[in-house]
Amino acid sequence: MTDLNELERRVSAARRDVEGRGETFYPGPSRVHLASFPPKERWDDWVELDSRAWPEREEHRYMLVPTTCFNCESACGLLAYVDRDSMQVRKFEGNPEHPGSRGRNCAKGPATHNQITDPDRILYPLKRVGERGAGKWERCSWDDALDDLAGRIRTCLQEDRHNEVMYHVGRPGEDGFTERVIASWGVDGHNSHTNVCSAAARAGYAFWTGIDRPSPDYANADVILLISAHLETGHYFNPHAQRITEARQRGAKVIVFDTRLSNTATHADYWLASYPGSEAAVLLAVANYLIQNDLYDREFMRRWFNWQEYMVKERPDEDASFAGFEAALKGLYTEYTFDFAAQESGLDADVIAEIAQVVSTAGTRLSTHNWRSAGAGNEGGWQVARCLFFLNALTGSVATPGGLHPNAWNKFVPKPIHVPSHPQTWNELNWPADYPLAMYELSFLLPHIMRERDARLEVYFSRVYNPVWTNPDGFAWIEMLTDPKRVGLYAALTPTWNETAYFADYVLPMGHGAERHDIHSYETHDAQWLGFRQPVMRAARERLGEKISDTRQSNPGEVWEENEFWIELTWRIDPDGELGIRGFAESKANPGTKLTVDEYYGHIFENSVPGLPEVAGAEGRTPLEYMRQYGAFEVTPLVGPLYEERIGEEQLEGLAEDLFGRVYTSAPAPAPVNIVPTGAPEPDADGRRAVGVRVDGEVLRGFPTPSGRLEFYSPTLAQWGWRDAALPTYIKSHVHPERMDSGQVPLISTFRLPVQIHTRSANSKWLDEIAHTNPLWLHPSHASEIGVATGDLVRVETQTGHFVVKAWVTEGIRPGVVACSHHMGRWKLHDSGQRQLMATADLNNDGSNWGLRRLRGAQPFESSDPDTARIWWTDVGVHQNLAFGVHPDPVSGMHCWHQAVRVSRAGEGDDYGDIAVDTERSREVYREWLGRARGAHEHSPDGTRRPFWLIRPLKPNREAYRLPEPVSRDGD
Amino acid sequence: MSELLRCLAVLVEPPGAETERIAALLDLPDTPQGWEYNAIFLEQLYPYASVYLDVSGMMGGEARDRIAGFWRALGEIPPPEPDHLGTLLGAYASLADAAPDGVEAPAKRARAAWQRARAAFLWEHVLSWLPLWLAKLEQIGSPTYVAWGRTLGAWLTSEVAALRLPEGLPAHLQAASDLEPPGDDAEAFIGSLLSPVRAGFILTPTDLASVAATAGVALRAGERRYALKALLAQDAAATLEGLAELAAAPPALAGPIGVYWRQRSLRTSRLLRELAAAAR
Known part of the structure; x- marks a missing residue:
């Protein structure tokens, strides 16, 4: 008889x-512990059969x-398979040890292999020869480029021209790294x-919570409300998506x-094809339903x-008790009936009512999300996120299981070795004070502001x-970059060719995801994790005993x-330490020598990650x-x-409390473990720092807002x-x-194609084969009205010009609205450059008038990769953003992407991909939108340029916040 | 016993580097080899409950849905193959682990609820078919897997003794229809013979080879339905007689579930003999 107990x-x-x-x-693909990945203890020597050798069993x-991954911001974990014989990366798969992505990737992760083997990639530093934009380059040394850059920056700093140095970032790498580098130079040039991405949604969240990103706990939610195509393309x-699927x-x-x-809508229980910009009206109708039917979490709100604060400041004559507030609240949103929302959105009132009922059943398990989409499309789009969060606030689903968490609590940023x-x-x-x-920075207005103020970088x-391609009004960028009076030297740090780099003085090749270091942490769920991006060949060779000192x-x-x-450049700007900058690039272990990445990360991992x-x-x-392993x-x-969280006694010395329960302390702040950016509430008049908020007699941590509470009233x-x-x-x-x-009609231009990612993925052959065009979505009724069918050319007239694109007639778009993805329409002016997904174009x-x-279009070509001879597509889409004027939201500063356009059959002489723009007209559009702003000179309550407590990626000192004299606008 | 159960479950997967260690821990006569695994799990006795419990006799169907429903009832996400034997054993181990400790009333109540869930899972989705499957494994398995099956059987017996099991037949068995009437649609009848929950016995490729040898007809290479049709076409009476012999010897299984399988099998045997006589 088997002795089961002994076996156990x-x-x-x-x-x-x-x-x-x-x-x-x-280990192995066991259903018992779901270990379907190579077990980590075998990562140094993993054997797989070569699929191409089948039926032979050829082991690798x-x-x-x-x-x-470096393709989108999610930073999902990858495992590079480095062939031990050839010492080449053969493929990328998911890293099961990564808490965010849990071993899973989208198509863009494995496509990193395309990027590192792209035959068109930039491998050496290049210096312009001839005029900017002439497409002539010569190889130069890193030393030459660094010395040129360092010399000019040093001169700017010495001559107090700090504002002539600017760094413009697309895909961020490591949280705060470059901000610190620039801060160490004493420059406010980040x-x-x-503001062409997520500033609107950030504003909506920041004015509520003091933290500018949402972190939904999707996996535990009962109701998920998405203002986006988030399952397929959003952050993160x-x-x-894997947690929504769960x-x-x-x-x-x-x-x-x-x-x-x-694709996200196809997976929804309720798909609401609302008229663009009406989302907040529908959300407020849902809020009104919760309010009028007492379906809100009363205790949480109280x-x-x-x-x-709202009652005292805005309704001083009314009953200031919570009951008085409830009464006021019931009156505030009465106009947002289901019928009103239906009228604004074009949705059926009964459907909106059903949605409201579904939301009311979520309890504290309501997960919501808006990042770009409606927030990024519309003037006032920041209120979409604010109204969406209102539903979480009403239901008490804030930082609950299945609810919405402020991102700063689901993210970990460790303290680095040097903090300038x-x-x-x-x-x-x-x-600008406007x-x-x-x-965030009004980055997309830069050409206009430079011209208006006759400024120089x-x-x-x-x-x-790639601002020429990614931003609206790209021709204005070309005007700025080609004008030597405006830009002294332009250096494009990029892993691959792009439209803006063609106008650079230096093109400096930067690594892809498998060729660079970064640490990062993102709000993928209610947890905190730290991911490590590293140059995989460096790590692989070091595992074999080699010592590598330079990537x-x-x-x-x-x-x-x-x-x-950046360490090298900083060192060269201040080689003798005279400017007080070099110390930030210096080793602590061996003073007087340069900081290495091993010391930099070794210090962080040793000292700053609990x-x-x-x-x-x-x-x-x-x-x-x-972390390397x-x-x-x-x-x-x-x-x-x-x-x-209750505030500890040690922090409650010398307390002061304002009328609304904001608690201040004179006790020193404990050293922060997690330096993730949040709002920084102001101290009180006596300089005591905001430490918490009194709630029912206890001092609790609260939110990083001025009041310490959720700011229903900002x-x-x-x-x-x-x-x-x-x-x-x-x-x-x-x-x-x-x-x-x-x-x-409105043109929706904000959506992405699931497998592509802005500029960066055009060098991924697998992705390019899947998605390489961006037709204009037209409803059949609209198509019939203007007499076009799928594949016909249409001319789309914007405020500043027009573009010509193919029509795609589909019932998948609301009648009277058109849509075109912004991921396509890459172009190059010369034969050099990226050839898989870029058309060759002529600029006049x-x-x-531009x-x-x-x-x-794209064509097959011979290269080191035999697949490039098999390129079968020619269409690479149309670059619509060139024809968009700038639309800064007067509050959030977000470019409001939706366009009011006229669509007609293309005329004689119109060719596919044609773009025409009058930049004089684009300047008028800039001024028209500027007129909607409410500037600091007119509205600042305290003589500062901006509320000090709001998050700013690179924060100057308090003195710099003081408003200067109004600037002259005669440059134009 | 959850540690042991997880170890046993690992061996329902193709042998890997860990197999040698686990085989030694379980005192198996040898380390299972890839060919042995293929012969048993890929060719003879597919390790999926739905093959034995669904009226189609194939993977998936309502039987798999019922098992997935159990996961949903617990508020869990069903795995992609909820009826795989490895998954079932792993899930059972997790149920056993989930019962909270403690002597307070809430902990006791919660523990009792988990115990009930565990017993229901065992009864409905494991005991409903695994003893029959293990009996077949005993007949046709390699010594190593037979030894593994005996340990699994011993564990099953200990669980039955330890738990208070539900009364009445599992839903899978209650829902099973009889064999298709032989006269109407020969294809459907053959299909139902290959459905264990309808026929009452498991018909493996080895069984078909044995029937062919006894009947003196050729076994054509192919999947079971194809092979069986070929046997019937060559000598229907001898083939039906051979099948009846197989069905007439059901394994001795305990309890109402055992009664179900025995009765079904014997009923099928009688029917097959009648059909054989008619064919002569």
Whole structure:
């Protein structure tokens, strides 16, 4: 007879023994522990059969080296399969040790292999020969480029021309790294892409919580409400989509607002094809239903809304009790009936009522999300996120299981080895006083602001960014970049060719995801983790005992990584330390020598990541070795509602409290462990710092807002000229029917194609074969009205010009609305450049009239990759953004992407891909939108340029916030 | 016993590097080899409950849905193959682990609820077919897998003794229809013979080879339905007689589930003999 107890004891002891050694007891594709990945203890020597050799059994031995994807911001974990014989990366698969992506990837992750083997990639530093944009280049040395850049920057700093140095970032790498580099130079020159991306949604969230990103706990939600195509393309769609899918499998309901039938909409229980810009009206109708039927979480609101401040400041004559607030609240949204929302959105009132009912059943398990989409499309789009969060606030689903968490609590940013102080300058080119509440830099207005103020940049960096192609009004960028009076030197830091780099003085090759270092942490779920991107060949060769001191030694050609580049550049700007800058690029272990990336990351992992040294030590590794081996670390598996955290007694010295329960302390602040950016509430008049908020007698952590509570009423908005928008409200979009001329329809230009990612993925042959065009979506009724069928050419007239594109007639779009994806229409002016997904085009210019005409599309070509001879597609889409004027939202600063356009059959002489724009007209559009702004000079309540408490990626010191004299606008 | 169960479950997967370690821990006579695994799990006894419990006799169907429904009822997401034997054993181990410790009333109540869930899972989705499957494995398996099956059987017996099991037949068995009437549609009848839950016995390729040898007809290479049709076409009476012999010797299984399988099998045997007589 089998002794089961003895067997159980024996198995149990064996498992403990094996797992105690850090190995996996049940490796292989077992259903028992779901270990369908190569077990981590075999990552140094993993054997797979060569599929191409089948039926022969040809074994290949690999080293599996983790890194993270660089294609979208999700930063999903990748495992590079490095062939031990050839020492080449053969493929990328998911990293099962990554807490965010959990071993799963979208198509863009494995396509990293296309990018590192792209025959058209830039392998060496290039210097312009001839005029900017002439397409003539010569190879130069890194030393030459660095010395030129460093010399010019040093001169700017010495001559107090700090604002002539600017860095413009597209895809961010490491949280805060370059911001710190620039801050160490004393320059306020950080410019991001955020105002063409997510600034609107950020504003909506920041005015509520003091934290500018949402972190939905999808996996545990009962109702998921998406204002986006988030399952297929959003931030952080792969980690999020897998958790939404889990929730759906549990029976959660998914509601999707999308004018198009996106892939996400096809997976929804409720697809709401609302009229663009009406989303906030529908959300407020849902809110009104919850309010009128007492379906809100009364206790949560009482504790956490800043209702008292609202009543005192805005309704001083009314009952200021919570009951009084409830009464007021019931009156605030009565106009948002289902019928009103139906009238605005074109949806059926009964459907909206059903949605409201579904939301009311979610309890505290309501997950919502808006990032771009309606937020990024419309004037007032920031109120979409504000109204959406209102539903979470009403239902109490804030930082609950299945609810919505502020991202800063689901993200971990460790303290680095050097932290520079805040610059003492303020750069009006990025942060004009016209837009004091803008969430991020007004980057897309740069050509207009430069011209208007007759400004100059001595050194302009773009970093994995392509403003000529990505931003609206690209011809204005070309005008700026080709004018030597405006730009002294332009250096494009990029892994691949792009439209903007053609106008650079230096093109400096930067590494792809498998060729560079970064650490990052994103809000994929209610947890905190840290991922490590690393140059995989460097890591692989180091595993074999080689010592590599410069990543160029292991990267292809002279491709570099940015961290080493910035350290080297900083060192050369101040080689003798005279400017006080060099210290930020200096080793702590060996003063007087340059900081290495090993020391930089080794310091962070050793000193700034709680728990990592212990876990690494248990395996006999240093923290850096651990991260190089596994690529990720989970700092905290569950965070929860931090606002309910009680403030410790040691922090409650010398307390002061304002009328609304905001608590200030004179106790010193404990050293922060997690330096993730959040709002920074102002101290009180006596300089005591805001420490918490009193709720029912206890001092709790609260939110990083001025009041410490959820700001249903934003005193910031009210004080800075936007009292009419201080509560969650509905702002009629610039494409609202009332604001459109006869014959105009809204064009939705904000959506992405699931497998492509802005500029960066054009060098991925697998992705290009799947998606390479962007026809105009037209409803059959609309197509019939103008007499076009699928494949016909149509001319789309915008405010500044027109473009010619193919029609795609589909019922997947709301009648009277058209849509065109912004991921396509790549072009090059010369034969050099990226050839898989770029048309060759001719650029012509006459005064302010610009035109782009396609000469030929993609073609097969011979190269080191035999697949390039098999390119079968010629169509690469149309670059519509060139024909868009700039639309800065007067509050958030976000470019409002939707366009009011006229669509007609293409005429004689119109060719596919044609673009025509009058940049004089684009300047008028700029001024027209500028007229809607409420500037700091007129509305600042305290003589500053911007509320100090709001997040700013590179924050100058407080003195720099003081408003200067109004600037002259005679440059134009 | 969850540690042991997980180990047993690993061996329902193709042998890997861990197999040697686990075989030694379980005192198996040898380490299972790839060819042995293929012979048993890919050719003879597919390790999916739905093959034995669904009226189609194939993977998936309502039987798999019922098993997935159990996961949903617990608020869990069903795995892609919820009826795979490895998954079932892993799930059972997790149920056993999930019962909370503690002596307070809430913990006791919760533990009792988990115990009930565990017993229901065992009864409905494991005991409903696994003893029959193990009996067949005993007949046709390699010594190594037979030894593995005996340990699994011993574990099953200990669980039956330890738990208070539901009364009445599992839903899979209650829902099973009888064999298709032989006269109407020969294809359907043959299909139902290959459905264990309808016929009451498991008909493996080895069984068909044995029937062919006894009947003195050729076994054509192919999947079971094809092979069986070829046997019937050559000598219907001898083939039906051979099948009846197989069905007439059901394994001795305990309890109402055992009664179900025995009765079904014997009923099928009688029917096959009548048909054989008619064919002569």
